[in-house]
Amino acid sequence: MNPRTLSRAVPGRYILPFLIGGLFASVSLGQTPGMPQSGSQSTRFDNDFNPAIGMVLDLAGTFVDAESSAADGFELSLRSTELSFSSWVDPTAWAYANVVFAKDEIALEEGAVHYVGFEGNTTLRAGRFFVDFGKQMQAHMHALRTFDRPAVLRAFLGSELGGDGMQYDSWTTAGEATIVRWSLGAFNSLVTESDAELPSESAFRPSLSELALTARLTGYADVSESSTLQIGASMRYLPDFEIHDEANDVKAIGLSNTVFGLDATWGWLDDTNTKGWTAGMEWLAMKGDMYGESLDLGGGNFAVTPINDSAMGYYVFVDRVMDKSNSAGVQFSSVELPQAGMPRLGEFDAYFTHKPTEFQRLRYGLTLSESEGQEEARLSVQYTLFLGPHAHGVQF
Amino acid sequence: MKTLLTCLLLLISFTSAHGATRVGKDKLNVVATVPDLAWFAEQIGGDRVTVTSLAKGTENLHSLSVRPRTIVTISKADVLLEMGLSLESTWLPELVLTARNRKINPGEPGRVICSSGWSALDVPTSLSREGGDVHPDGNPHFALSPLAGPTIARNVLTGLILNDPKGELVYQKRFDDLSRRLDKSARHWARYQALFAEATCCKKAVVYHMEFDYLLAFLGLETEIAIEPKPGVPPTPNHLAKVISAMRGESIPVILTAAWSKNKQVTMVATKTDAQVLELPTMVSGADWASDWFALIDGSLERIRIGYGLPELVEEPVLGEEPH
Structure with a gap:
C-alpha cells in the first residue's frame, strides 16, 4: 500500500493514536498488563455490532437409475x-465467513475480508474464498441454477473451488452502459470439493495444495433496453504441483x-422485471x-507417469423465467474427462424451479448422463x- | 510466491494512485431509485441537476435486476435519492457496495432518504417471517399517498441544498412553486375523500399486495382483504376461497393489483365475485397516463372512483403538470 493510499484509508486524525497504540500496545485500556485485549467490543453481554447471521438448509431427494453406479436407487x-x-x-x-456442514463434516467453506479503502473500484480480498473463474464457479452449490455444477466445471475445476490466498479485483466503465472487470488471484492452496459425481477414475489427480494463479477479464453491457450480454475469459494456472500415488508412496513433481x-x-x-430469458x-x-x-517398475518399485495432454469441454443452457415464482430451463454439458483414456461425458439437465416465497426454493430436476x-x-x-x-453481492 | 505478491501489491498501488477522479461538472448528478423521486428532483432541481431513475415505472421493486448501466449510473452519482422504509433493501445496498461511490454511502450527505418524517402504515409489532415479507419500518409504498408529496419534496429539497449549497435560492424557489401546486392538488384530491366518505356503499377494498394501502386509506377504504395471505406469500386455494367468500359478503366491486402481481389468480377471483380488476401503476411512468406524480395520483383516484361506480366530480378539470 502506498503512503497516499494509507493516508486516505486511515484519516489523519487517527494516525497518531494508531501509532501510539502500536508503541504502547502492551499497556491496554481496560486490561491488566499481559492479559488479552478485547477484539472489537468491550462489553460482553450485549449484542451490538455483531455480524449478520444467516442460515441455508439444502435438502435433496434423488432417484438414480444406473446400471453400474453406487448411487443407484433412492436417497434422501x-x-x-x-x-x-x-x-x-x-x-x-x-x-x-461461511461454515458448511455437509457429508457429515464441518468445514470453513469461505472466510475472507474485502478491503475496499482504495480509490476507484479496486477491491483486495484475502482469506479463503471461491476462485473467480467464469460465471458459475463463484456460486455456492445451493445457489446454482441447477442441482449440480455443469459437468465440465466439475471435471476441470471441482464441484466447488475455494482457495486460501488473495485476489485483486477492479472494474471500470466503457461508456454509459458497459462495465469491464478484471481480477488476479494468487492462492497458496485450492480447496476443492470431491468430484465423486463423475464416473470412477483410474488415475491420480493433481494435488491442489500448491501455488495456484487465477485471472479473469469480463465485459458486461446493456445491449438493448431490456437485455444484457456478458462475455468473459478466465484462467487457472497451477505452475508447480505434484501427483502423489499414496498407496505406493511415489510422486511426480514439477508438474x-x-x-x-x-x-x-x-x-x-x-418491463415488469418478472418474465425473462437467459442463455x-x-x-x-x-x-x-x-x-x-x-507404473510398475518391477521388484516392488513404482513410479507415477504424468500424462501431459489437453482436454476440452463446454456447457450451454437456456432458462425461462415465467413469473416471480416459477422458472424452467435446460442445460447440456460435454467434457473430455481428465483421466485414463479421456472418455467423454455428456450430461443433459432439465429443471423446474418454484419459489413459494422469497425464502424458499423447490426444484425438480431430470439429469441424463x-x-x-x-x-x-x-x-x-x-x-x-x-x-x-442472505446475499451474494453483485456478481458478474 | 513473494515475487507474485509483490507484483500484485504494485498493481494495486498503481490502480489506487490512478483511480478514477471525477472532473468538475456543471450539474449535480442526481440518481433516484424510482421514477417518482426522479420526478420530484427534476421539479425542484430544474436545470441545475441531471436526474436518472434506476427503476422503470413498470418494474417490480422487490427484485430489481442489476444492469450494467445501473452500476455505472450509481458510480457517478453526486446524490442518491431513495424511498427508504426498506423498499429498496433487497437490491440497493449491494448495488451501492459494488458501485464504490463514497459520496452516497449510508450516512453521507449524498444519500437522501425521502421518507424521513413520514408516519408509515402497517408497522409490524413483531419482526418475524411468520408475517410474510414484512418491512420492519412499515409499508414502504407511501409515494402512492396523495399526502406524500410535501414530505418527499421537502426531503429532496434538503438533499439538493446539502449537496449543492450554491443552488439554494433556485431550489427553494422551485420548491415553493411545487408546493403551491401540491396544495392546489391536495384540495382537488380532498374532493375524492369527501365523495367516498359520503358514499355508504364503499368502505372496503380488495388488493393483491399491500402497495395501495396509502391510496386506499386516503379514501377511507379499509384494505383488510388481500389476495396474498401475507405480504409476499402467494395465495393458497384455501385462502382464495376465503377471499371469494368474503368479497361476496361485502359486495366489493373492485380488486386493485399491479402489473407484476399474479394476476391470473386476481382475474379468477374477480370472475367468481363479479368484481372488476383494476390494474394500477405503482410508480410514475408505470402507465401511459401516469407521466408525472400529479397524473399518477389523479389517474389512480379517478380510476378507483369509476371502479366503485361513484359519480364524477363536477369541479374544475383534473390538475396536470403546470408550466414553470
Missing part, C-alpha cells in the same frame, strides 16, 4: 447446512497445467499435466430455505 439427504456471518470491520473493510475458459451470458427481462455457455480447455498413471456407454438417469427434488440475511 441434507446436502448442506450453511451458516454465514458478515459484517463491516471498519469503513474500509468487510468480512464474512503444471492450465485451465482456460470463455463464457457468454445473455439475459432479457420484460449462456462456457467453453473450457485444460492443457498440461492432467493426471498420473501408476452418458459416458463410455454407461447411462445414468437421475430424478431430483431439491428444497432450499434461507433463514435470516
Whole structure:
C-alpha cells in the first residue's frame, strides 16, 4: 500500500493514536498488563455490532437409475447446512465467513475480508474464498441454477473451488452502459470439493495444495433496453504441483497445467422485471499435466507417469423465467474427462424451479448422463430455505 | 510466491494512485431509485441537476435486476435519492457496495432518504417471517399517498441544498412553486375523500399486495382483504376461497393489483365475485397516463372512483403538470 493510499484509508486524525497504540500496545485500556485485549467490543453481554447471521438448509431427494453406479436407487439427504456471518470491520473493510456442514463434516467453506479503502473500484480480498473463474464457479452449490455444477466445471475445476490466498479485483466503465472487470488471484492452496459425481477414475489427480494463479477479464453491457450480454475469459494456472500415488508412496513433481475458459451470458427481462430469458455457455480447455498413471517398475518399485495432454469441454443452457415464482430451463454439458483414456461425458439437465416465497426454493430436476456407454438417469427434488440475511453481492 | 505478491501489491498501488477522479461538472448528478423521486428532483432541481431513475415505472421493486448501466449510473452519482422504509433493501445496498461511490454511502450527505418524517402504515409489532415479507419500518409504498408529496419534496429539497449549497435560492424557489401546486392538488384530491366518505356503499377494498394501502386509506377504504395471505406469500386455494367468500359478503366491486402481481389468480377471483380488476401503476411512468406524480395520483383516484361506480366530480378539470 502506498503512503497516499494509507493516508486516505486511515484519516489523519487517527494516525497518531494508531501509532501510539502500536508503541504502547502492551499497556491496554481496560486490561491488566499481559492479559488479552478485547477484539472489537468491550462489553460482553450485549449484542451490538455483531455480524449478520444467516442460515441455508439444502435438502435433496434423488432417484438414480444406473446400471453400474453406487448411487443407484433412492436417497434422501441434507446436502448442506450453511451458516454465514458478515459484517463491516471498519469503513474500509468487510468480512464474512461461511461454515458448511455437509457429508457429515464441518468445514470453513469461505472466510475472507474485502478491503475496499482504495480509490476507484479496486477491491483486495484475502482469506479463503471461491476462485473467480467464469460465471458459475463463484456460486455456492445451493445457489446454482441447477442441482449440480455443469459437468465440465466439475471435471476441470471441482464441484466447488475455494482457495486460501488473495485476489485483486477492479472494474471500470466503457461508456454509459458497459462495465469491464478484471481480477488476479494468487492462492497458496485450492480447496476443492470431491468430484465423486463423475464416473470412477483410474488415475491420480493433481494435488491442489500448491501455488495456484487465477485471472479473469469480463465485459458486461446493456445491449438493448431490456437485455444484457456478458462475455468473459478466465484462467487457472497451477505452475508447480505434484501427483502423489499414496498407496505406493511415489510422486511426480514439477508438474503444471492450465485451465482456460470463455463464457457468454445473455439475459432479457420484460418491463415488469418478472418474465425473462437467459442463455449462456462456457467453453473450457485444460492443457498440461492432467493426471498420473501408476507404473510398475518391477521388484516392488513404482513410479507415477504424468500424462501431459489437453482436454476440452463446454456447457450451454437456456432458462425461462415465467413469473416471480416459477422458472424452467435446460442445460447440456460435454467434457473430455481428465483421466485414463479421456472418455467423454455428456450430461443433459432439465429443471423446474418454484419459489413459494422469497425464502424458499423447490426444484425438480431430470439429469441424463452418458459416458463410455454407461447411462445414468437421475430424478431430483431439491428444497432450499434461507433463514435470516442472505446475499451474494453483485456478481458478474 | 513473494515475487507474485509483490507484483500484485504494485498493481494495486498503481490502480489506487490512478483511480478514477471525477472532473468538475456543471450539474449535480442526481440518481433516484424510482421514477417518482426522479420526478420530484427534476421539479425542484430544474436545470441545475441531471436526474436518472434506476427503476422503470413498470418494474417490480422487490427484485430489481442489476444492469450494467445501473452500476455505472450509481458510480457517478453526486446524490442518491431513495424511498427508504426498506423498499429498496433487497437490491440497493449491494448495488451501492459494488458501485464504490463514497459520496452516497449510508450516512453521507449524498444519500437522501425521502421518507424521513413520514408516519408509515402497517408497522409490524413483531419482526418475524411468520408475517410474510414484512418491512420492519412499515409499508414502504407511501409515494402512492396523495399526502406524500410535501414530505418527499421537502426531503429532496434538503438533499439538493446539502449537496449543492450554491443552488439554494433556485431550489427553494422551485420548491415553493411545487408546493403551491401540491396544495392546489391536495384540495382537488380532498374532493375524492369527501365523495367516498359520503358514499355508504364503499368502505372496503380488495388488493393483491399491500402497495395501495396509502391510496386506499386516503379514501377511507379499509384494505383488510388481500389476495396474498401475507405480504409476499402467494395465495393458497384455501385462502382464495376465503377471499371469494368474503368479497361476496361485502359486495366489493373492485380488486386493485399491479402489473407484476399474479394476476391470473386476481382475474379468477374477480370472475367468481363479479368484481372488476383494476390494474394500477405503482410508480410514475408505470402507465401511459401516469407521466408525472400529479397524473399518477389523479389517474389512480379517478380510476378507483369509476371502479366503485361513484359519480364524477363536477369541479374544475383534473390538475396536470403546470408550466414553470
